[in-house]
Amino acid sequence: MKKIIALFVFVLGISFSASAQVSASAQENTETIRTEAKEQVKTLQKYLGLNGKKTKEIYDVLIEKNALIINPTTAKRNITSNEVDTKLRELLSKEEYIKLLENKDLHTKLMN
Numbered sequence: 343m344k345k346i347i348a349l350f351v352f353v354l355g356i357s358f359s360a361s362a363q364v365s366a367s368a369q370e371n372t373e374t375i376r377t378e379a380k381e382q383v384k385t386l387q388k389y390l391g392l393n394g395k396k397t398k399e400i401y402d403v404l405i406e407k408n409a410l411i412i413n414p415t416t417a418k419r420n421i422t423s424n425e426v427d428t429k430l431r432e433l434l435s436k437e438e439y440i441k442l443l444e445n446k447d448l449h450t451k452l453m454n
Contacts (some may be wrong), residue, residue, distance in 0.1 A: 379404040382452055389448060390438045403429045404452070411454075423453040 383401045386392065392400070407426045430452070431439055442449055 375405055375408040378408050385448060386442070386452065389445060390434070390441060392438070396433055399433050400430070403433070426453055
C-alpha cells in the first residue's frame with residue numbers, strides 16, 4: 343500500500359512540474375507574439391504614417407497571425423498569409439496598400 347501511495351505522489355509531482363513548464367512556455371510565446379506584432383506595426387506605422395485606430399486594428403491582425411504561426415504547417419501558413427493580406431486590404435486605404443506593395447521586403451515580412 344505504501345508503494346502505491348508513493349507512486350501516486352510521484353506521478354502527481356511530475357504532472358505539476360510539467361504543467362508549470364508548459365505554462366512558462368506559453369507565457370514566453372505570448373510575449374514573443376506581442377513583441378513581434380509591436381515591431382511590425384511600428385515599422386508599418388513609420389512607413390505609411392498610420393493613425394491610432396488603424397494601428398490598433400493592424401496590431402490585432404498581426405497578433406492573430408503570429409499566434410497561428412507558432413506551430414506552422416505549410417497549409418496553415420498559406421491560409422494565414424492570405425487572411426492577413428485580405429485584412430490589410432480592408433484596413434488600409436488604396437494608396438496605403440499600394441505603397442505597402444511597393445515595399446516588397448516589408449510586405450513579405452508582414453505576411454510571413
